[in-house]
Amino acid sequence: MAEMRQPIESGVPDHVQYLHPLMKKNYGNWKYHDRPRPGVLHHVAHNGDQIWTVKAGTQRQMDLYTIRKLCDIADKFAEGHVRFTTRSNIEYMVSDEKKVAPLVAELTNSGFPVGGTGNSVSMIAHTQGWLHCDIPGTDASGAVKALMDELHHEFINEEMPHRVKITTSCCEINCGGQGDIAIVIQHTKPPKINHDLVANACERPTVVARCPVAAIRPALVNGKPSLEVDEKKCICCGACYPPCPPMQINDPEHSKFAIWVGGKNANARGKPTFHKMVAAGIPNNPPRWPEVAEVVKKILHAYKEDAHPWERTSDWIDRIGWPRFFEKTGLPFVKYMIDDWRGSRASLNASAHVRF
Amino acid sequence: MAKKMHETPNLDQLESGPWPSFVTGLKRLAQDNDMMVDLLGQLEHSYQTRKGYWKGGTVGVFGYGGGVIPRFSEVASMFPESSEFHTLRIMPPAGMHYNTDILRKFCDIWERHGSGLIAFHGQSGDIMFQGISSDNVQPAFDELNELGFDMGGAGPAVRTSMSCVGAARCEQSCYDEGKALRMVVNNFLDDMHRPALPYKFKFKFSGCPNDCVNSIQRADMAVIGTWRDNMRVDEGLARKWYAKHGMDDLVNNVISRCPTKAITLKESAKVAKGERISAVAVSDTHSVEVDNSNCVRCMHCINVMTGALATGTDKGVSVLVGGKRTLKIGDLMGTMVVPFMKLETEEDFEALVELAGNMIDFFAENALEHERTGEMIERIGLVNFLEGIGLDIDPNMVNYPRTNPYVRMDGWDEEVAKIKQKQASAA
Numbered sequence A: 001m002a003e004m005r006q007p008i009e010s011g012v013p014d015h016v017q018y019l020h021p022l023m024k025k026n027y028g029n030w031k032y033h034d035r036p037r038p039g040v041l042h043h044v045a046h047n048g049d050q051i052w053t054v055k056a057g058t059q060r061q062m063d064l065y066t067i068r069k070l071c072d073i074a075d076k077f078a079e080g081h082v083r084f085t086t087r088s089n090i091e092y093m094v095s096d097e098k099k100v101a102p103l104v105a106e107l108t109n110s111g112f113p114v115g116g117t118g119n120s121v122s123m124i125a126h127t128q129g130w131l132h133c134d135i136p137g138t139d140a141s142g143a144v145k146a147l148m149d150e151l152h153h154e155f156i157n158e159e160m161p162h163r164v165k166i167t168t169s170c171c172e173i174n175c176g177g178q179g180d181i182a183i184v185i186q187h188t189k190p191p192k193i194n195h196d197l198v199a200n201a202c203e204r205p206t207v208v209a210r211c212p213v214a215a216i217r218p219a220l221v222n223g224k225p226s227l228e229v230d231e232k233k234c235i236c237c238g239a240c241y242p243p244c245p246p247m248q249i250n251d252p253e254h255s256k257f258a259i260w261v262g263g264k265n266a267n268a269r270g271k272p273t274f275h276k277m278v279a280a281g282i283p284n285n286p287p288r289w290p291e292v293a294e295v296v297k298k299i300l301h302a303y304k305e306d307a308h309p310w311e312r313t314s315d316w317i318d319r320i321g322w323p324r325f326f327e328k329t330g331l332p333f334v335k336y337m338i339d340d341w342r343g344s345r346a347s348l349n350a351s352a353h354v355r356f
Numbered sequence B: 001m002a003k004k005m006h007e008t009p010n011l012d013q014l015e016s017g018p019w020p021s022f023v024t025g026l027k028r029l030a031q032d033n034d035m036m037v038d039l040l041g042q043l044e045h046s047y048q049t050r051k052g053y054w055k056g057g058t059v060g061v062f063g064y065g066g067g068v069i070p071r072f073s074e075v076a077s078m079f080p081e082s083s084e085f086h087t088l089r090i091m092p093p094a095g096m097h098y099n100t101d102i103l104r105k106f107c108d109i110w111e112r113h114g115s116g117l118i119a120f121h122g123q124s125g126d127i128m129f130q131g132i133s134s135d136n137v138q139p140a141f142d143e144l145n146e147l148g149f150d151m152g153g154a155g156p157a158v159r160t161s162m163s164c165v166g167a168a169r170c171e172q173s174c175y176d177e178g179k180a181l182r183m184v185v186n187n188f189l190d191d192m193h194r195p196a197l198p199y200k201f202k203f204k205f206s207g208c209p210n211d212c213v214n215s216i217q218r219a220d221m222a223v224i225g226t227w228r229d230n231m232r233v234d235e236g237l238a239r240k241w242y243a244k245h246g247m248d249d250l251v252n253n254v255i256s257r258c259p260t261k262a263i264t265l266k267e268s269a270k271v272a273k274g275e276r277i278s279a280v281a282v283s284d285t286h287s288v289e290v291d292n293s294n295c296v297r298c299m300h301c302i303n304v305m306t307g308a309l310a311t312g313t314d315k316g317v318s319v320l321v322g323g324k325r326t327l328k329i330g331d332l333m334g335t336m337v338v339p340f341m342k343l344e345t346e347e348d349f350e351a352l353v354e355l356a357g358n359m360i361d362f363f364a365e366n367a368l369e370h371e372r373t374g375e376m377i378e379r380i381g382l383v384n385f386l387e388g389i390g391l392d393i394d395p396n397m398v399n400y401p402r403t404n405p406y407v408r409m410d411g412w413d414e415e416v417a418k419i420k421q422k423q424a425s426a427a
């Protein structure tokens, strides 16, 4: 056997070598920033140095021609340096205000929407979906592309009361994370078990231990060791599916979407919050998922109309209360939204506070 | 190399509209890459049947036990060219900064060995080089590795980390996030590359409590910048802000949104004096006054009046542990375990690495299989965790004390004595 190359266990590379020279020079010495227009940030350092950042949306899953195009733009119109945000937006940094307008124009003409700053709806944080995940209930890139087409105006403008962060997830693990609006697969039927495959594909005790409601038990089915699900207990979470692929949880019809609102990761004003379920039963309808977009737009519309400046969705709902949220969005409040999971009593109204 | 394209009526509908289309990108790659032709075919098949068709397996590179996400197609007979479509998770530089030279090199490598599809970035923060056959994994990794890039984490391991833009370009930054990330993660590469922990362990680094990388909700150990001294103020910028925004905005959007009523509007002549007061005039008659001893560093007023109000200079970090996503017991937020530690000198950074090491060691020894740190803490109680890693309790760790009497308290007198002794030796 040919000699194998040992990896160089170099870990995280040094970021300083990739910084724009002005960022390197003023590292840790910035004083304030403002936003001359949507999609553009202007930072000023304590010594008076200034840097302009132009932010644009990308498709995240990028073919190398797109990346090379983004690089060409960086070399021609910016100063050869870029960074990506956690929401897969690209940022170009320039040291001269005069470079901003041509850069914005070039990005726009090349099909990269400039925006995502301030009170906009930024790019949707998302996952892999059918393109690459082994357990997805839906696609991610496609659903996000379809939604961002609809929200394009809100990305390139700053017309919302405060910033809006949306996430999508293709299973209930919710890799997309917390969001002002989170769009997450919600299964509605227990797994369908292919008993012929369980013995070979699954470590049965591991699968039994994975179930949050202890609904799974080992069983002999047709004389073969397999697993059995107590379908009354099962909450259709899909936790058993990754360790045991023969327990198929994804269903073209019964895997639906739920929509959640009010997640906030910042500590600004109130403490961070988790998002709450406000809609479900929405069909998984590729290639453009119109029913999802409809609910999302309903929520965004109500928020845009009614929230005060600097209110994230969570702050807004805190002020107006949940009954009015359901009233204003026209979404039905359904019994499944009353939590019965661990710690759920803390979510009940233990007061006489009612808005009439 | 010019396999005929499959019909993709569903995906075709994702080529229109103003947002950049990944489908257009995939199709362009497919023009001279047969793997992408079949990948598009399989994806269209998923769209038509509403099901995924990838399964896992075992693929890796020599010397490491993780970092490659293996994907084998379950419909390879229909789409043979993309029957193997693995992903390499590669760790980006902290803050995800690049120059075009390195990005072009990535593209060249992935053009030679892979599908040409790269995601900037995955939810854990990795650069995801998507789509490569088993045989090409090693040479592609070798080339990326020679460029100074290393494999990220997957499986029950320390995972790739993220930090915000931070000190590089943000006035709110309270420490060198990139340095902290790099020092911490690079000290646990063995736990990253040779997965043997009970389950995943994630670090995230945010420069201030705006927590732009979502560390409280997503990280087993969240490191968040903060400060102990008084807010800085700048009268020029404060007056400029007020001239533009006026009294309504100041009252409704700054003063009344402070969660602890630590910021008040005063006639300038009546501003309080005191060591913990920051005050700045916004006009000839009025000032805002901050009671720094009651400010919880939420960042709101600083976000609104950037530069006019600013973080202090005695900076450091807070550390929270145990945040995670849904599976298995439901979402958990991190819990404050270190209200403040300095992060300036080499020793400070080493202390952070040591704290991280204690957490990982305790996690490795005490968590059940497939249990995250937050779930373990929920099972054993915060006090046992703190004692295990050698941290003292602090009232900043709770929203409020116990509301029920169901606890054994034989040790009360000893505990009180210990605390008194500690207070005496600190004084």
Ligand code: SF4
Pocket (backbone or CB within 6 Å): A190, A191, A210, A211, A212, A213, A214, A215, A216, A229, A233, A234, A235, A236, A237, A238, A239, A240, A241, A249
């Ligand atoms: S879907 Fe969830 S609740 Fe149902 S059996 Fe599987 S793990 Fe248990």
Ligand code: SF4
Pocket (backbone or CB within 6 Å): A269, B257, B258, B259, B260, B261, B262, B263, B290, B294, B295, B296, B297, B298, B299, B300, B301, B302
């Ligand atoms: S940063 Fe402090 S003073 Fe400002 S709003 Fe938040 S808690 Fe209040």
